[in-house]
Every structure is written in C-alpha cells, then in structure tokens.
Amino acid sequence: xxxxxxxxxxxxxxxxxxxxxxEEPQLASWQESAFHAALGKLHTEHGNLDSVMRTGxxxxxxxxxxxxxxxxxxxxxxxxxxxxxxxxxxxGTEFTFTKISxxxxxxxxNRNPLVQLSQERSAESLFNFGVMRGLFLSAFxxxxxxxxxxxxxxxxxxxxxxxxxxxxKLERERLIRTFTFLKKEDGA
Amino acid sequence: xxxxxFIDTMVQKKEGFIRTGIDxxxxxxxxxxxxxxxxxxxxxxxxxxxxxxxQIATSGNVTYITTEETKQEILDTIxxxxxxxPDIDFVDISEKYYSNVLLGEQKRVSIYEQRSKLKLKELxxxxxxAMPSTATASEDFLAILSNRTKNIPEKKIIIINSLDFFLSxxxxxxxxxxxxxxxxNNLKNKGALLIVMTKGVHGDLFERxxxxxxxxxxxxxxxxxxxxxxRYLSVKKMRNYAKKIGIAxxxxxxxxxxxxxxxxxx
Numbered sequence: 109x110x111x112x113x114x115x116x117x118x119x120x121x122x123x124x125x126x127x128x129x130x131e132e133p134q135l136a137s138w139q140e141s142a143f144h145a146a147l148g149k150l151h152t153e154h155g156n157l158d159s160v161m162r163t164g165x166x167x168x169x170x171x172x173x174x175x176x177x178x179x180x181x182x183x184x185x186x187x188x189x190x191x192x193x194x195x196x197x198x199x200g201t202e203f204t205f206t207k208i209s210x211x212x213x214x215x216x217x218n219r220n221p222l223v224q225l226s227q228e229r230s231a232e233s234l235f236n237f238g239v240m241r242g243l244f245l246s247a248f249x250x251x252x253x254x255x256x257x258x259x260x261x262x263x264x265x266x267x268x269x270x271x272x273x274x275x276x277k278l279e280r281e282r283l284i285r286t287f288t289f290l291k292k293e294d295g296a
Numbered sequence: 297x298x299x300x301x302f303i304d305t306m307v308q309k310k311e312g313f314i315r316t317g318i319d320x321x322x323x324x325x326x327x328x329x330x331x332x333x334x335x336x337x338x339x340x341x342x343x344x345x346x347x348x349x350x351q352i353a354t355s356g357n358v359t360y361i362t363t364e365e366t367k368q369e370i371l372d373t374i375x376x377x378x379x380x381x382p383d384i385d386f387v388d389i390s391e392k393y394y395s396n397v398l399l400g401e402q403k404r405v406s407i408y409e410q411r412s413k414l415k416l417k418e419l420x421x422x423x424x425x426a427m428p429s430t431a432t433a434s435e436d437f438l439a440i441l442s443n444r445t446k447n448i449p450e451k452k453i454i455i456i457n458s459l460d461f462f463l464s465x466x467x468x469x470x471x472x473x474x475x476x477x478x479x480x481n482n483l484k485n486k487g488a489l490l491i492v493m494t495k496g497v498h499g500d501l502f503e504r505x506x507x508x509x510x511x512x513x514x515x516x517x518x519x520x521x522x523x524x525x526x527r528y529l530s531v532k533k534m535r536n537y538a539k540k541i542g543i544a545x546x547x548x549x550x551x552x553x554x555x556x557x558x559x560x561x562x
Contacts, residue, residue, distance in 0.1 A: 134500075141496035148341020149494070159364070163497055165464035170499040173468040238464075246467050 132198045135175075136221065139199055139239075142167035143222055146235050150228070157234055157288050161280065164235040168242020171195055182247045184213055184270055191243060206265075213268040214256075230287040233264070237283060244268055252276040255283055314453060314488040317355025318348075320555035324531065324544050329512065331451060331486035333535070334479045336510040338495045338503070343516035343527055344548050345492055349457050350374055351552045352490065356382035358453045361441060363389045363461030377552045387444045389437055389461065438466050438474050445478045450485045454478070458492040459506075468502050476509060511535040529555065 146163035175194045196203060200221045207214035222232050241253045252272030256265040269276055313328035322328045329335060339345030350373055353360050362370060367386045374381055445454055462471045482489040493506065507513050513533040519526050527546050534540040544555045
C-alpha cells in the first residue's frame with residue numbers, strides 16, 4: 109500500500125460518514141451514557157426538559173475539561189479547530205459552517221449519531237444544544253449559543269457568539285419553553 | 297462473620313459516627329458515617345438516589361442544598377412516605393434558579409402557547425426575534441454553595457443534591473475547588489458531607505477525581521433482570537475502614553429505602 113492509499117484509508121476512517129471513531133469507542137459510549145442519563149432524568153424528574161439540557165451542558169463541560177487543553181485567550185477559530193478535531197470527529201458529529209468571523213460563527217449540524225438512539229426528538233435536540241453550549245461557554249464564558257431557525261429539515265442553525273447580549277442570554281430558557289410546548293403539542 | 301448475612305443485628309451507637317437515620321444503612325456502615333467524612337453518592341437514573349438522600353435528611357441536624365427539586369417538592373415526598381419532618385435547613389437553589397431565570401422568561405414565551413398551530417420553524421424564528429419583557433441577572437450559584445456551607449455547626453450532615461447542576465453551570469475545575477473547600481470545612485466540623493452525582497455524565501476522569509477527593513463512595517445501581525429491576529448499593533470506598541466495603545440489595549417500599557442483604561467484599 110503506497111502513502112496515498114494509506115492516507116485515503118486514514119481519511120476514510122476519520123470521515124464522519126463512518127460514524128463515531130473506532131479508535132476511541134469510549135468517547136462515543138460516554139456520550140451515549142450521558143444521553144441515557146439525560147433521558148432517565150427526563151422520565152424520573154417530573155419530565156422537565158431543563159434537566160436534559162443541563163445534563164448536556166454538564167457533559168459538554170466534561171468533554172472540554174477532558175479533551176481540550178484550556179487556555180485563557182481563545183480565538184473562535186482556534187476553538188473551532190480543536191472542537192472539530194478532538195470532539196466532533198471522534199463522536200461522529202458533523203457541522204457545516206456558513207459564516208465564520210472573529211466573534212460569531214454560524215453553523216448547522218448535518219449529522220448526529222444520537223438520533224438513532226432515541227425517538228425523543230425534543231430531548232435529543234436540547235441535549236445536543238446543551239453539549240455545544242457547555243463546550244462553548246467553557247472557553248467563552250461571556251458568550252452564548254443561539255438557535256436561529258431551521259435551515260433545512262431537522263437541522264437547526266446554531267450561532268456561536270463570543271459576547272452575548274441580554275437578549276441572547278435568554279436563549280437557553282426560550283428554547284426549553286419552546287421545546288416543552290412542542291412536546292406537549294406532540295402529545296409526548 | 298459469614299460472607300453473606302441478613303441484616304438482623306442491632307446497630308450500636310458509636311462515638312464520632314454520624315447516623316444516617318436509616319437503621320440498616322447504619323448497620324451496613326457499622327455505626328454510620330465517620331465524623332468529618334465526605335461521601336460521594338454516585339447514582340444511575342432510576343436508582344432512587346433522591347429518595348435515599350431525602351430519608352437521610354429526615355434524621356435531623358441537616359443542611360439540604362437542593363438544585364433539582366424545590367423545598368416544597370422535597371417536603372411533599374417526605375410527607376408521602378410519612379417520615380418525620382424535622383427542622384431541615386434548606387438552601388433552595390432550585391427555587392432561585394427557576395424564579396430568577398425560567399419564570400422571568402415565562403411571560404415572554406407564553407405567547408407561543410396562544411399560537412398552538414405554529415410550526416417549529418416559525419416558533420423558533422419568532423422566538424429569536426422577540427424582545428424579552430424582563431431582563432434577568434444570573435446568580436453565582438457556586439458562591440451560594442460555598443457561603444452556605446461555611447460556619448455550619450459541628451456534627452451536622454450537609455447534603456448537596458446534586459453536583460450535576462453546578463457541573464452544568466461551571467467548569468469542572470471550579471466545581472472541584474469549591475467541593476474541596478467544603479470538604480475542609482466539614483472535616484473541621486466533624487460532620488458528614490453527602491454529595492450526589494449522576495454516574496456516567498461527567499466522564500471517568502472527573503469521577504475518579506471525585507472518588508479520590510471523597511473519604512467514602514457509595515454507588516447506587518439499577519440492573520434489569522428479565523422483567524424486573526434489582527437495585528444495589530455498593531460501598532466502593534471507605535477511608536481507613538476497608539472492612540465496610542460491601543454490596544447491599546435494596547428496594548423502595550412504602551416506608552422508603554429498605555436494605556435487604558449485605559455481601560461483604562473484604
């Protein structure tokens with residue numbers, strides 16, 4: 109096998125199309141365990157979606173603490189690079205970035221392996237939002253993650269802002285209320 | 297002592313030990329929690345950890361820091377089990393959190409509930425462009441935790457239910473530093489510090505750090521066997537008391553947390 113073939117093989121193994129990394133199965137199983145804990149809390153603690161988001165945030169902060177080398181002066185591009193390499197790819201999660209500036213990144217999630225694990229779409233969406241929020245606020249405590257709109261079927265557009273306005277700071281609660289309402293509408 | 301035995305002996309009151317108020321748990325621990333100990337209670341969802349800590353709270357002389365349920369919800373559960381209601385010193389972070397953050401938002405979002413036919417896309421678009429009716433300032437919950445666990449009288453039980461909340465709001469290192477400070481205070485007061493944490497969320501490394509920091513680790517697990525569930529409490533670590541390490545099966549009945557059988561490991 110020549111070098112090009114080897115590189116191709118390596119890239120295929122790292123590709124999101126292959127799902128979670130086989131080199132680090134413990135990472136995917138940690139995510140599954142955290143997601144199941146979130147679903148467990150949803151069922152045992154008054155069906156409150158806030159507990160799902162909080163579990164996602166705690167997991168995101170855990171990922172940051174254990175996978176990313178912390179530094180005080182992150183730029184958003186550096187943070188994205190680290191997250192993409194050390195968290196998203198090994199987890200089999202794929203994002204498409206539509207705008208990257210020095211303080212705002214706009215993206216939507218193409219693929220998420222958790223979708224196969226549960227029929228609870230509200231819980232899965234809020235858990236993922238919580239994970240990304242936990243990862244982001246660990247590096248940018250003054251920032252906020254905003255869910256803007258559904259870009260295409262089932263893929264919400266996420267905006268990472270390194271400096272959040274007062275309105276942005278209410279985003280988390282707005283989403284919980286919205287998804288709680290939608291869950292009731294669905295009869296879930 | 298036989299390797300496996302039903303718990304039928306009377307627990308002796310021991311000097312320097314803090315009773316949990318659950319007789320059979322005190323027997324498993326051979327007298328209770330040694331004074332000054334920090335105990336980490338690791339639970340899986342469905343293992344009823346919250347029932348265990350509420351029952352311990354009814355032993356009296358307890359400061360209960362609640363993040364998941366309000367004081368009223370805890371008292372309702374205590375009344376449902378008909379446990380005595382002692383004068384528990386509640387630190388209701390859950391109430392602060394929901395009243396400061398979520399209820400302030402309720403007014404603004406209630407408009408969605410009047411528009412029940414809107415699609416998700418429309419809801420999210422409208423929500424993103426709507427101006428909030430109230431501005432909210434978030435409190436420093438870790439500072440509240442730290443302040444309310446200082447200057448606590450001697451031999452008191454402090455229950456933190458649960459650390460998950462703080463780990464969703466703050467970085468792991470900040471939380472660990474605060475827990476360490478509370479541990480030092482507790483050691484000085486010869487009390488018992490009980491910290492509840494969900495297993496499998498925060499990562500092996502953090503769990504190991506917490507287990508290293510703790511003097512005792514109790515783990516509650518629920519295992520499906522056929523169509524039924526069995527619950528187990530394991531004493532995974534007990535500093536200086538290795539013979540206390542063991543596993544007990546438990547059930548939750550009308551009286552609360554009932555330990556059924558002990559198996560000693562060492």
